[in-house]
Amino acid sequence: MAPMNNVFLLLFLSALVSLSLVHANFSVAAGTDDGSEQWGYVEVRPKAHMFWWLYRSPNRVEDPSKPWPILLWLQGGPGGSGVGFGNFLEIGPLDANLKPRNSTWLLKADLLFVDSPVGTGFSYVEDESLAVKTDEESATDLTTLLKELFNGNETLQKSPLFIFAESYGGKFAITLGVSALKAIEAGELKLQLGGVALGDSWISPEDFVFSWGPILKDMSRIDSNGLNRSNSLALKIRQQLATGKFTDATETWNELENVISASSNDEVKGVLGERYLTYFSKKIFASANGASGDFDSLMNGPIKAKLKIIPNNVLWGGQSGIVFPAMAGDFMKPRIKEVDELLAKGINVTIYNGQVDLICSTKGAEAWVDKLKSPLYCGEDDTTTKGFMRSYKNLFFYWILGAGHFVPVDQPCVSLQMVGSITRSPAN
DSSP states (O other): OHHHHHHHHHHHHHHHHHHHHHHHHHEEEEEOTTSSEEEEEEEEETTEEEEEEEEOOTTOOOOTTSOOOEEEEEOOTTTOOIIIIIIIIIISSBOTTSOBOTTOGGGTSEEEEEEOSTTSTTOEESSGGGSOOSHHHHHHHHHHHHHHHHTTOHHHHTSEEEEEEETTHHHHHHHHHHHHHHHHHTTSOOOEEEEEEEESOOSOHHHHHHHHHHHHHHTTSSOHHHHHHHHHHHHHHHHHHHTTOHHHHHHHHHHHHHHHHHHTTTTTHHHHOGGGGGGTOHHHHHHHTTOOSOHHHHIIIIIHHHHOOSOTTOOTTTTGGGHHHHTTTTTTOOOHHHHHHHHHTTOOEEEEEETTOTTTTHHHHHTTOOOOOEEEOBTTBOSSOOEEEEEETTEEEEEETTOOSOHHHHSHHHHHHHHHHHHTOTTO
16 A cells, blocks of 8 residues: 555655645746835736736835835837836836935835736747737736736735826726726625726726817918828728727827828927827837936846846837827727726726827816816925816816826826825825
8 A cells, every 4th residue: 555655645745845846936036135115027917927026115104004005007109118128218116227216115015017018028929910909908917917916915915996097008907997896796806996096097988089180270380281181091090980890990090190190291290299109109209208228228137137036038128119000999988888887886097198198188088087176286386386186076177287198207296295195105
């Protein structure tokens, strides 16, 4: 019997080793010695690896009545890197020159950056056919990541999670909010969903493209011919969306951008903001935000070296070119219904917009949310109005004066105060 028992023991140990290897492949993590930073990969689907980076705030305030929040940042594009752009060029503790950022949102909350969808930033797929094609697929991957991070971590579970997003990231955020809430209600995700904040977000593409021509005409950036061509293409997009021709609508959107650029002799770029080119030209975005040198070199040099767990054959941004084409059929789809769904469930939804943004214009946002009320000031200066906020029940709208498409960069002080208000941070 002893030999047979040894066989069973070997089989049992082999099974344990196999299970541990499966888990190791599913989730790999590392971090700083003091625990202030953690990062890692989660295999959200077989051969699809999503990268995350969590910063714990040194300014944490313990207040039982106001738990310290975690802020999840989702970048736009689709294909923009939250770990890269959002972190080092907008709200993280260090800027692109690795110098401390005085207006980092880490002052108000812990920060969780994720390179989503897979193929973005340091996230990668082993087969390009695994790139997501819809917002819902991206939300499912992100929900899988949240389950891996939160379900076994009671410390994280004590902090409410606020999903913040910018540009196209708003569509990811609102669909993630719906997906995560369903998982929470089903008992599959141990997480407190504090709310969703949509910054200059591409929630209703139809409303935004209809705003472009009139705004530029009023600013004398295009003439009447340019306005007519712009409105004609916007109408074509409306018809394509109404008939379910979403990929065609994306192609017409691209044509519309080219028409506007040509009609304005490229001067419209000043309105669009050079920073928007982040999703198409990383070097221009980095230089526009004070970064010296090549941003790719920063991410694939000292940052990759610090992280240590990035596979040798994976480059930051190496697969970003597959993300947008894969989502061409979803790019122009509206997500207003999902906003309604979260509001009906009692989840706080905040919309904030840069006053002079064109891409996701305030005029376009007001087409589906018409809210402006209380003035916003910055710090102790109550003489200069920096923006407006209006709310109705659990829906909030912030209109940030003097800001374009990248509110945290254009108005860092008032945006930091806004974050503290939204997350109800004890640091306020």
